[in-house]
Amino acid sequence: MISSINQQEANKLPSSLPRHVAIIMDGNGRWATNRGKLRIFGHQVGVKSVRRAVSFAVSHHFAALTLYAFSSENWKRPSQEVSGLMELFVHALDSEVKNLHKHNVRLCIIGDIGRFGVRLQERIRHSEKLTRNNDGLTLNIAANYGGRWDIIQGVRKLATQVQKGILSPDQINEDALYQYICMNELDPVDLVIRTGGEHRISNFLLWQIAYAELFFTDVLWPDFNDTVFKSALNAFAQRERRFGGIYT
Numbered sequence: 425m426i427s428s429i430n431q432q433e434a435n436k437l438p439s440s441l442p443r444h445v446a447i448i449m450d451g452n453g454r455w456a457t458n459r460g461k462l463r464i465f466g467h468q469v470g471v472k473s474v475r476r477a478v479s480f481a482v483s484h485h486f487a488a489l490t491l492y493a494f495s496s497e498n499w500k501r502p503s504q505e506v507s508g509l510m511e512l513f514v515h516a517l518d519s520e521v522k523n524l525h526k527h528n529v530r531l532c533i534i535g536d537i538g539r540f541g542v543r544l545q546e547r548i549r550h551s552e553k554l555t556r557n558n559d560g561l562t563l564n565i566a567a568n569y570g571g572r573w574d575i576i577q578g579v580r581k582l583a584t585q586v587q588k589g590i591l592s593p594d595q596i597n598e599d600a601l602y603q604y605i606c607m608n609e610l611d612p613v614d615l616v617i618r619t620g621g622e623h624r625i626s627n628f629l630l631w632q633i634a635y636a637e638l639f640f641t642d643v644l645w646p647d648f649n650d651t652v653f654k655s656a657l658n659a660f661a662q663r664e665r666r667f668g669g670i671y672t
């Protein structure tokens with residue numbers, strides 16, 4: 425029995441399976457380098473792991489899967505790798521969107537897409553429009569996304585409301601800001617998985633993972649498969665989620 429917990433969170437408690445899983449897909453570069461290949465090869469093979477993870481999420485009836493594809497810091501990578509990744513995104517959207525639509529998946533891109541090339545922005549808009557009425561899995565791809573950016577863009581919208589006199593500063597609370605944070609319409613993130621052996625969040629979702637469980641694995645993203653996904657779910661099922669409350 426859980427006491428003293430936020431009622432909104434409690435209503436969304438999973439029985440044992442998470443409803444919303446977020447993944448930091450790390451290790452593509454090392455996977456390729458270990459094989460004497462260029463890093464972009466690791467990203468290409470990583471797309472296959474994306475496909476497997478989405479298919480797993482659909483068959484386990486998750487409400488949402490959120491994947492960290494390109495952080496706001498990833499622009500610092502060599503330009504050849506960045507342009508290779510952009511090509512890969514365009515190609516992946518072209519080749520996968522019909523299949524996603526067929527499986528009733530709603531695709532959403534979270535992040536500041538204005539910095540992407542026109543071609544990629546067009547593909548994003550087209551894919552989101554095509555799938556927007558689907559009510560199966562919501563697949564969020566975080567692209568040019570940063571958790572700090574997300575909070576700042578929300579704060580900026582609140583500040584505009586204050587400037588216009590629609591909101592007073594003392595009306596600013598968690599609920600007010602939450603309305604402007606990415607994915608506010610979805611179930612909260614229950615589980616964050618990070619592959620590739622690092623134990624950090626790297627400016628991925630910050631607000632949204634306040635009460636998420638964290639699962640880290642050394643497996644590099646191109647090797648991520650259903651067995652690893654299941655071990656993350658098993659670990660999740662054994663966690664005691666208290667949301668700041670206590671067990672009695």
Ligand code: FPP
Nearest residue numbers: 449450451452453454455467470471493516
């Ligand atoms: C991290 O590995 C991976 C990325 C920054 C890019 C992730 C992109 C994909 C899996 C391909 C396409 C995705 C979609 C959604 C179509 P890393 O390069 O940081 O690896 P390292 O830590 O070994 O260097």
